[in-house]
Amino acid sequence: MKKITIPAFALLLAACAPKAPSAYDKTDSVPAIFPDYTDVTIPRNIAPMNFLIEDDADSYITVLKSGSAEYSVKGSQVRISQSKWKELTNAPEINVQVYARKNGKWTAYAPFKMTVSDEIDPYISYRIIPVAVESYEKLTIRQRNITNFKEKVVVSNTMIQDNAQGTCINCHHYQNGDTDNMMFHVRQYKGGTILVLDGKLNKVNMKTDSTISAGVYPSWHPTHDYIALSNNWTHQSVHAASHDKLEVIDENNDIILYNTSDNTVSVIENDSSELECFPGWSADGRTLYYVSAHYEAPFGPDRKNQMFIDRKKLHFSLYSKPFDPDTRVWGKKELIYDAAAKDSSMTWPRVSPSGRWMVCCISTHGIFPLDQIASDFVIYDLNDYSYRYADELNSPFAESYHSWSTNGKWLMFSTRREDGVHTRLYFSHIDENGHFSKPFALPQEDPDFNREFLYAFNIPEFMKEPVHITPRQFASFISSTEATRSKYESKKGE
DSSP: OOOOOOOHHHHHHHHHSOOOOSSOEEOSSOOOEESOOTTEEEETTOOOOOEEEOSOOSEEEEEEEETTEEEEEESSEEOOOHHHHHHHTTSSEEEEEEEEEETTEEEEOOOEEEEEEOOOOSEEEEEEEESSGGGGGGOEEEEEETTSSOEEEEEEGGGTOOSSSOEEEEEEEEETTEEEEEEEEEEETTOEEEEEETTEEEEEEOOOTTSSSSEEEEEEOSSSSEEEEEEEEEEEEEOSSOSSOEEEEEEEEEEEEEETTTTEEEEEEOOTTEEEEEEEEOTTSSEEEEEEEEOOOOSSTTHHHHHHHTGGGOOOEEEEEEEETTTTEEOOOEEEEOSGGGTOEEEEEEEOTTSSEEEEEEESSSSOGGGOTTOEEEEEETTTTEEEEOTTTOOSSOEEEEEEOTTSSEEEEEEOTTTSSSOEEEEEEBOTTSOBOOOEEOOOSSTTHHHHOOEEEEEEEEESSOOOSOHHHHHHHHHHOOOEEOEEOOOEEO
16 A cells, blocks of 8 residues: 655644534533634635634634635634635634633633625725824825735825925826826825826826815716816814714815816806815716805805804705716706705715716715714615615714725725724625625624724725735825816806
């Protein structure tokens, strides 16, 4: 008989793998784990879902099974190797059994599962910013490969600003998740809008004599060379005694259309008694959704202070506006949700790539849901404009900026549900009937990361691939290039 030699390292691995106890009591309760990954639906290409067991015990053994794959971990930190996790996610369901020993006696918790579903875009990007707003000079835009734990800086404030003058980078966005067509804004020192068009860098100033400011919150047209943006005069105040620490108002708002092919700007909406903001395209690019609040205080030195006094009267309603992308002709706006009539405020309309669903933030007032504890999500069925509160996504704390995966199967969003202070990224799967699965936190190599990292995640966006331009290339271009001023073009239609 042929002798089979087993490598020494394989024997060592087999000897070290912990085994489930043969004798134990049972409990009907699931283990307390952080992040809470019990009974969640996950993408088949997501990074390992590492977690901590937080129940009080002397030792733990966790066994993960799916199909023919099995993996066991000893200790309160459950970290799963990349190769073994790939085996586990090949099946439609991962079953997790946790055992805990206390005072020499083993107990088996109720098992839980992770349902493996549709793939997700492999990359995301987000701003990392200190919670203290005065420390924005440390802000970076970063990209993360969410099939593993690799993170890189895209662009950093500190690489652009000098000791005397500060810089703020913000509002990055992509056309259909394509990083060869991307943009972000640079405020203050060396300011301008940075555009990557077919992989080439451009720097423009969208402020014209006929518009109130440069472009702010962007939404890239899905099929044509257009970006819808708002114009904003933004102010902030910090509350001395309130759960909502920060109040952001816009003294004036309009919405513009920027044509990337000829560097022209045209006005979409600029009613002097309306505060129009947050444009978002339909999946076919033939409808623009946006929000607007009616406000008639006179323009002048007292307007800003009066608006802070009136801030809880600012209710942003939801509108749609038809558009022909070939002729750039606009139709008349239509009111979808009358916020003032319901003492609420709608923001951030974002339509799924399927064209069926639209998710918005809803809060009590104003335009900045990030700092409102009461901010929740609603989901619209665009077949009939019926809507409901997406209770399966909402928490007792603020839910805010959200974006759809390019296949329309996943929603990524910002939330402060973990501690009420730090914004973290969560994901949820949507089914064909518009119902979301239990949200789960972005996996981290260290499962305790979210409680130790003192910065906030902000403005998450999906990407099909990483940004290929390096941080140094961005910084050098921004520092050495003057912004080209955009040309104004009259609006067509209506």
